[in-house]
Amino acid sequence: MRTNSYFCDEPTLVSFSGGRTSAYMLFKTLEAHDGQLPDYVKVCFANTGKEMQQTLDFVNECSLQWNVDIDWLEYTGKKQYRLTDYNGAAKNGEPFDQLTTDKKYLPNMVARFCTSELKVLTIHRYLSDLCINEFQTMVGIRADEPRRVVKMRSKEDYLVPLADEKITKEDIFNFWSQQPFDLEMPNRNGINDFGNCDLCFLKGGALKMSIIEQFPEKATWWAEQEKKIGGLFRSDQPSYERMQIIATDQGGFDFGQDNSISCFCGD
Numbered sequence: 337m338r339t340n341s342y343f344c345d346e347p348t349l350v351s352f353s354g355g356r357t358s359a360y361m362l363f364k365t366l367e368a369h370d371g372q373l374p375d376y377v378k379v380c381f382a383n384t385g386k387e388m389q390q391t392l393d394f395v396n397e398c399s400l401q402w403n404v405d406i407d408w409l410e411y412t413g414k415k416q417y418r419l420t421d422y423n424g425a426a427k428n429g430e431p432f433d434q435l436t437t438d439k440k441y442l443p444n445m446v447a448r449f450c451t452s453e454l455k456v457l458t459i460h461r462y463l464s465d466l467c468i469n470e471f472q473t474m475v476g477i478r479a480d481e482p483r484r485v486v487k488m489r490s491k492e493d494y495l496v497p498l499a500d501e502k503i504t505k506e507d508i509f510n511f512w513s514q515q516p517f518d519l520e521m522p523n524r525n526g527i528n529d530f531g532n533c534d535l536c537f538l539k540g541g542a543l544k545m546s547i548i549e550q551f552p553e554k555a556t557w558w559a560e561q562e563k564k565i566g567g568l569f570r571s572d573q574p575s576y577e578r579m580q581i582i583a584t585d586q587g588g589f590d591f592g593q594d595n596s597i598s599c600f601c602g603d
Contacts, residue, residue, distance in 0.1 A: 341497035342368035347471035348495075349463060350379040352398075352406060354391040354532050356508050356519050358476030359398050361498055363511075365474065366402055373404065378463065378471075380407045382455040384533055385426035385433070386557070391532045394519040396422040401517055409458050414438050417458045429557045442565050443537070445572075480504040535576065537569035544573075548583040555580040 342365040350365055350373075352358050362379060366372075373379070381395050399406045399422075408420045411431040420426075435453055436442055443450040463471060474495045477484045485499045512518045534554050535544055548555045558576035562568055568575055574582065 340368050341495075341500040342474075344369070344374065344377050344472075344474075347376045347468050348378070349459065349471050349473045350377060351459070351473055351475050352379050352381045352395065353476065354381055354387060354395045355476070356512055357478060357498065357505075359394065359519070360503070360508055360511050361474065361476040362398065362404065363402065364497070364501075366404060371403070376468075378407060378466075378468070379404060380409060380459045380462065382409045382411075382458050383420070383425050383431065384450070384454045385410070385429040385431045386533045386535075388521065388532060388534050389427065390520045392422060392425055392427070397517050407462065409462050411435055411454045411458045415461065417461055419462070429561075433557075433561070436561055436565060440565070442561060442567055442569050444569060445537075448538070478503050478505060478508070537573075541573045541579075545579060545583055548579055552580060552583055555583070 342361070344365070350362055352362055365377070369377075383392070395406060395408075398404070408422065408425055410418050410420055410426055411434060412418050413434055431454055432450065435450060439449065441447075463469075470493075472493045472495055474497060475488055477488055477496045477499055479485070479499045479502045481499075485496055488494045488496050534551070535547060535558050537558075539547075555576045558569070559580060562575055562577070573579075
């Protein structure tokens with residue numbers, strides 16, 4: 337039985353989403369290994385090209401402040417990827433655009449293949465090329481996310497050390513409030529409402545509208561994807577082009593109880 341939830345005694349992937357929660361998990365994992373991870377522990381960040389700039393800055397800052405290697409990966413085509421870094425990271429949605437071109441349709445509420453292809457499978461392909469075919473995956477899911485905890489515990493070789501240690505969003509908030517650096521995005525009691533992927537279709541309509549009102553240019557890429565494919569990311573919400581127009585309309589749009597949905601790209 338593991339006496340320290342963050343200690344790794346076998347090949348392990350530390351899946352770093354770029355949010356405060358997974359960064360806390362990385363910090364505690366480093367702490368469990370006296371600041372130096374074994375060679376068989378890999379920290380990976382998969383960039384979709386649609387991460388907020390603040391997320392990219394934060395991932396880089398964690399690497400610099402904690403002196404830890406973080407492998408930056410990007411999807412480049414069917415079963416292909418590239419290894420990059422902070423300076424070379426895609427910032428205009430190139431990996432995501434390549435995926436929709438390859439698939440010829442958009443990810444949606446039923447087929448959420450963007451997470452699996454751009455992140456999970458891209459990381460797994462990289463580890464396979466390193467001849468790491470059997471490994472456990474450490475994910476940053478807190479104790480106050482019970483449904484996600486249950487889902488991950490049901491999977492073979494997945495670890496949820498934060499849940500094991502009863503870590504909640506309040507703990508995350510307290511930790512980052514005491515650090516010399518932080519993710520330069522909203523911190524609502526430990527939660528970043530904006531998330532990492534700027535206008536992810538899984539976000540609630542009201543949240544997307546709020547982001548578009550502040551950063552109207554961010555809707556352009558998503559609108560262009562819908563035009564390219566000739567479809568919508570979500571049939572229960574206006575198109576991104578329409579939301580971009582609505583954002584400048586004083587009347588606004590009532591999305592009702594349109595809550596965001598969690599995915600691998602979260603905290």
